[in-house]
Amino acid sequence: MKWMDGMWIRGCKPNLWTYNAIIYGLCLRGNVDEARRLLTKMRLNGVKENVATHLSILKGLSVAGKSEEAIGYFNEMIRKGMKLDAKEYGVVIIAYCKMRRPDEAISLLKEMQARGISRGVGSFNAVLRILVEIGELDKAVLLLKQVKNMGLPSKFGVDGFEMDATLYSCLVSGFCEASNEDMAMRAFNDSINKNYVINVQSFSFFVSLMCEKGRFIEAEQTFNDMCRRCSLVDVDSYQRVLDDQLHKHSGR
Numbered sequence: 051m052k053w054m055d056g057m058w059i060r061g062c063k064p065n066l067w068t069y070n071a072i073i074y075g076l077c078l079r080g081n082v083d084e085a086r087r088l089l090t091k092m093r094l095n096g097v098k099e100n101v102a103t104h105l106s107i108l109k110g111l112s113v114a115g116k117s118e119e120a121i122g123y124f125n126e127m128i129r130k131g132m133k134l135d136a137k138e139y140g141v142v143i144i145a146y147c148k149m150r151r152p153d154e155a156i157s158l159l160k161e162m163q164a165r166g167i168s169r170g171v172g173s174f175n176a177v178l179r180i181l182v183e184i185g186e187l188d189k190a191v192l193l194l195k196q197v198k199n200m201g202l203p204s205k206f207g208v209d210g211f212e213m214d215a216t217l218y219s220c221l222v223s224g225f226c227e228a229s230n231e232d233m234a235m236r237a238f239n240d241s242i243n244k245n246y247v248i249n250v251q252s253f254s255f256f257v258s259l260m261c262e263k264g265r266f267i268e269a270e271q272t273f274n275d276m277c278r279r280c281s282l283v284d285v286d287s288y289q290r291v292l293d294d295q296l297h298k299h300s301g302r
Contacts, residue, residue, distance in 0.1 A: 070103055077110025085110055101132055108141050117145040136168055143173045147180040182220040187228055219252040226255035231263050238272055247280050254291045261299035
């Protein structure tokens with residue numbers, strides 16, 4: 051800001067890129083109100099903003115935890131006829147997920163498809179994660195089945211979707227909470243095949259459920275497979291969880 055003031059003193063008028071850089075920095079720190087004041091000043095000085103200017107403010111609202119405002123700002127951008135792409139949609143999809151409103155997020159994914167907007171895997175990850183967290187596993191599975199039709203390129207993994215360790219942990223936990231040990235094991239084995247390590251908490255849920263169902267040997271075998279095939283750093287923590295659950299349920 052000081053340098054920009056100095057530009058005026060030296061007769062050098064700030065251009066769009068100067069304003070956008072500062073607005074981006076302000077929004078990155080959550081100073082959205084100040085960024086908006088600068089946007090007003092920018093207009094008064096005869097410099098017209100572009101989509102990147104508004105994207106910064108959209109992100110800033112999200113960073114500041116103002117998800118409702120971000121959604122309203124996004125809708126206003128659409129009403130003004132701005133040509134939006136995956137970046138703007140992604141911010142709002144994640145905002146909906148933070149508010150635990152996956153249905154609206156899924157609607158935006160479908161809207162992107164209808165408008166021919168290329169989608170990144172991050173938006174799908176966010177929606178899938180919140181569906182699992184709130185226990186809507188049927189919708190999570192349906193979303194995975196729809197991924198190919200919704201336009202994700204096949205390079206993102208099995209059936210067009212890129213899973214990561216966090217998502218596998220969420221899926222395992224979700225299936226365990228639903229007492230579906232078969233699906234939990236399928237998700238667990240799939241994570242092992244891709245060298246992803248689910249977190250200790252999800253592992254604890256998994257072992258507890260398997261032991262409750264009397265499937266002690268399978269619980270141990272899955273643990274051994276994970277140790278043998280994955281880059282498991284903290285083996286002792288997982289081993290303690292396994293031993294505690296086996297002792298609790300079988301007296302071993």
